[in-house]
Amino acid sequence: CSSASTIKLEGKGHAPVNIALSKYWGKRDTILNLPQNGSVSISLPGLGTDTTLRPLASDSSQQVTAQDRISLNGQQLDAHQPFAHRLSQFLDLFRTAEVPFFEVITHNTVPTAAGLASSASGYAALVLALDDLFNWQLPATQLSLLARLGSGSASRSLFPGFAIWHAGQSEQGLDSFAEALDAPWPDFCVGLVEIDVAEKPVGSTAGMQQTTAACALYSAWPAQAERDKAVIINAIQQQDFSQLGATAEHNALSMHATMIASWPPLLYWQAESVIAMQKVWALRQQGVEVYFTMDAGPNLKLLFLAAQKKAVSAAFSGLKVIEPFAKPDTQAAS
Ligand code: 2P0
Numbered sequence: 141c142s143s144a145s146t147i148k149l150e151g152k153g154h155a156p157v158n159i160a161l162s163k164y165w166g167k168r169d170t171i172l173n174l175p176q177n178g179s180v181s182i183s184l185p186g187l188g189t190d191t192t193l194r195p196l197a198s199d200s201s202q203q204v205t206a207q208d209r210i211s212l213n214g215q216q217l218d219a220h221q222p223f224a225h226r227l228s229q230f231l232d233l234f235r236t237a238e239v240p241f242f243e244v245i246t247h248n249t250v251p252t253a254a255g256l257a258s259s260a261s262g263y264a265a266l267v268l269a270l271d272d273l274f275n276w277q278l279p280a281t282q283l284s285l286l287a288r289l290g291s292g293s294a295s296r297s298l299f300p301g302f303a304i305w306h307a308g309q310s311e312q313g314l315d316s317f318a319e320a321l322d323a324p325w326p327d328f329c330v331g332l333v334e335i336d337v338a339e340k341p342v343g344s345t346a347g348m349q350q351t352t353a354a355c356a357l358y359s360a361w362p363a364q365a366e367r368d369k370a371v372i373i374n375a376i377q378q379q380d381f382s383q384l385g386a387t388a389e390h391n392a393l394s395m396h397a398t399m400i401a402s403w404p405p406l407l408y409w410q411a412e413s414v415i416a417m418q419k420v421w422a423l424r425q426q427g428v429e430v431y432f433t434m435d436a437g438p439n440l441k442l443l444f445l446a447a448q449k450k451a452v453s454a455a456f457s458g459l460k461v462i463e464p465f466a467k468p469d470t471q472a473a474s
Contacts, residue, residue, distance in 0.1 A: 164177070
């Protein structure tokens with residue numbers, strides 16, 4: 141797609157993090173990041189990644205370089221560092237005669253304290269920066285497909301609001317991309333409960349491999365995940381919060397059940413995670429409608445409507461509340 145005349149001096153991209161309401165867990169192709177099942181997510185505005193890309197040409201006017209130059213949050217990374225290595229492998233897909241290497245300047249606007257994975261926003265922002273640099277002007281669904289090659293969940297971070305990632309069926313994965321589910325829900329709130337933000341001992345990619353290879357329960361997961369996805373899409377369209385919350389919580393617990401039933405076992409929870417789950421269940425008993433979801437880590441993400449914001453915030457001190465559909469100037473981040 142890239143001819144010398146269309147390449148800009150630099151390309152920029154921004155993408156938000158997203159939280160899956162019905163989860164991606166397991167790959168049918170580990171190279172192409174093709175999932176065993178589809179998923180549905182909500183993007184969190186204000187939390188994400190900003191990336192700038194510049195060509196590092198090896199012509200006479202510039203110092204000859206034999207590798208990408210990658211910085212993360214203002215820090216230059218060694219090429220062998222895992223984050224930089226994975227990113228360079230992804231960039232291998234896009235090198236041209238004019239752009240043999242890239243300078244990548246990436247900043248996460250995800251506060252480390254939020255305990256959110258940044259690979260989704262990271263690869264989505266990188267693909268947007270590539271699109272800008274090479275002036276491809278690709279539609280969002282095709283950008284989603286490219287972002288998926290970097291990290292599966294990145295396919296969903298191309299879109300604000302709700303997004304659906306279709307698992308697809310083809311071997312090449314040209315039918316495995318996300319698209320927006322355009323259904324704004326102004327009252328919808330996500331609360332971030334920080335339990336521990338230290339890097340997890342088993343990353344998602346390895347965790348998925350472990351689960352699919354060594355869990356008898358896993359065989360039931362893809363069909364349940366597809367059913368949950370359909371129920372959640374319907375709940376979003378009908379603005380049926382009870383249906384959405386209950387299905388999302390059950391979906392997350394079912395995913396974690398497959399991890400726990402692997403051997404060796406994979407348990408991302410900490411004692412405080414269970415205490416927070418019990419607090420959510422106690423709140424529901426008291427009539428406060430709040431649900432949780434959890435990813436490959438110990439932190440909880442709470443789902444509730446604006447009418448419950450006060451009660452939920454009172455129960456979880458320091459809760460960071462995101463209102464995905466609020467106008468930017470009224471965006472709550474308490
Ligand atoms: C999700 N997770 O749907 C699920 C739920 C974690 C638990 O997508 O190997 O970083 O890069 O495709 O996307 C995290 O896994 O994995 C994830 P790769 P990814 O959000």
